Amino acid sequence: MSEAVLEIHQLGFQYGNKPVLSDVSVSLQPGKYYALLGPNGAGKSTLFSLICQLLRPVSGSLHLMGKDTQQHTRYALKQLGIVFQQPTLDLDLTVEQNLRYHASLQGMPGKLTRQRIQEELTRFDLANRQKDKVRALNGGHRRRVEIARALLHKPRLLLLDEATVGLDQNTRDAMNAHLRELCSHEGITILSSTHLIDEVKPNDELIVLLNGQVKLQQRCQEAMASLGVDSVQQLYRQMHIGGEQ
Amino acid sequence: MVYFTCFLGILTRELLRFWQQRSRLLSALVRPLLWLVVFAAGFRAALGVAIIPPYETYITYEVYIMPGLAGVIMLFNGMQSSLSMVYDREMGSMKVLLTSPMPRSYLLVCKLMAGALISTLQVYAFFVIAWLLDVQAEPAGYVLVLPALLLTALMLGALGLLLSSFIKQLENFAGVMNFVVFPMFFLSSALYPLWKMQESSEWLYQLCLFNPFTHAVELIRFAMYSQFNVQALAVTLGCTLAFTGLAIWGYDPKRGMVRRKAGG
Structure with missing residues (x-):
């Protein structure tokens, strides 16, 4: 097995006295798509905030590409591309201006920035919208811009926090197919939190988070076989019920 | 280089946003111009100004309040940027900034500097209009005042940043206007010299001396007349460093700057 992109070891976090995550251990391998499933309040967004260092863990450790994120903060953040649950594009700026802003925050030089913007906008079929204000784009296009932005600096790990919420079925399907291509063709690891179970595919790696604890980390089809269920929906329901008990 | x-x-983004919201410039100028044109006209006789440093002769009330009004533009701008930081945080776009691999303290200082430059541009726009209204300082003063304006804008921006790190909801922001902006403005030498305040009330006078905005206004006032006020510089610089340090501490992830949400 190759070196893990992200290694989380016995991670714990609490808001005040309220524990949110406890003893979370997860290992993400390169080029794989990980679906993080869990109900509202399971701790998915908190886990993401800990990975991208908006919060500090109370206990445990996170290693990105073998380096402790607490000790190598800049290195760790450079390896991450993040699409947050809430839209974070500046609506009054153009698509290109939004991407340029992100590139400057990554410290990317001008020539490389221009080149990467063209590559990513072409990849996401947005080259003709480059000069449009984000406000003029529909929800699906805005999400694509956010993903293009997250990939601009060529991260090793892409974090998607409920990135497809609010999109219509066709847009979601297209985006999900595209994201899996990124894993297989570009070797990017994706950790995508969702509560839309139909988005999880049999070949995805599944991580189920319930009440702040990891209840399962396994390839989806293997997990279904071991639990004797036919669909991810059934698997999740079984896990969820088990987790509640 | 990086x-x-x-x-x-960060500067380009702030300038683009400012350009997109040109009404911000208009509203930033309307407030001091109202004071300069309307309030000063009404109170000119009632609030006669004696000869006090840095002035070497009698001056009109309009000339007296010009440095204070420059400070007011920056005071409101600092609070405006604080409001937009709270808004950005509520909307999530603040996370884009804070997940950059650059040191967080550097990112926050960059944001402060960008805001200070925009504030200073607005003050110069105000000076141009005041000049056209025949309210003028020494020509050299307009150049010499630049460092004082930048330092004041940084101090007030840092105060705004500090406040934004402690304000958890946009709704709480109205309190800032009542408890920070208006007291800072009225308990300062922006609109009246402090000896007038001392004549009325010793403890109000002491409060004015305690107010960093008083010293920022005096720094600007002296610089506009090619003079250097060491005490004003020391207080303004000290407060800038203190507010910036506290704001950086306020945005430390150990304190959980991101809103504590139950979701997910």
Whole structure:
């Protein structure tokens, strides 16, 4: 097995006295798509905030590409591309201006920035919208811009926090197919939190988070076989019920 | 080079946003111009100004309040940027800034500097209009005042940043206007010299001396007349460093700057 992109070891976090995550251990391998499933309040967004260092863990450790994120903060953040649950594009700026802003925050030089913007906008079929204000784009296009932005600096790990919420079925399907291509063709690891179970595919790696604890980390089809269920929906329901008990 | 690229990116974004919201410039100028044109006309006789440093002769009330009104533009701008930081945080776009691999303290200082430059541009726009209204300082003063304006804008921006790190909801922001902006403005030498305040009330006078905005206004006032007020500089610089340090501490992830949400 190759070196893990992200290694989380016995991670714990609490808001005040309220524990949110406890003893979370997860290992993400390169080029794989990980679906993080869990109900509202399971701790998915908190886990993401800990990975991208908006919060500090109370206990445990996170290693990105073998380096402790607490000790190598800049290195760790450079390896991450993040699409947050809430839209974070500046609506009054153009698509290109939004991407340029992100590139400057990554410290990317001008020539490389221009080149990467063209590559990513072409990849996401947005080259003709480059000069449009984000406000003029529909929800699906805005999400694509956010993903293009997250990939601009060529991260090793892409974090998607409920990135497809609010999109219509066709847009979601297209985006999900595209994201899996990124894993297989570009070797990017994706950790995508969702509560839309139909988005999880049999070949995805599944991580189920319930009440702040990891209840399962396994390839989806293997997990279904071991639990004797036919669909991810059934698997999740079984896990969820088990987790509640 | 990487750091400079980052600063340029933040500055460009702030300038673009400012350009997109040109009404902000208009509203930033309306407030001091109302004071300069309307309030000063009404109170000119009632609030006669004696000869006090840095002035070497009698001056009109309009000339007296011009440095204070420059400070007011920056005071409201600092609070405006604080409001937009709270808004950005509520909307999530603040996370884009805070997940950059650049040191967080550097990112926050860049944001402060970009805001200070925009504030200073607005003050110069105000000076141009005041000049056209025949309210003028010494020509050299307009150049010499630049460092004082930048330092004041940084101090007030840092105060705004500090407040934004402690304000958890946009709704709480109205309190800032009542408890920070108006007291800072009225308990200062922006609208009246402090000896007038001392004549009325010793403890109000002491409060004015305690107010960093008083010293920022005096720094601007002296610089506009090619003079240097060491005490004003020391207080303004000290407060800038203190507010910036506290704001950086306020945005430390150990304190959980991101809103504590139950979701997910």
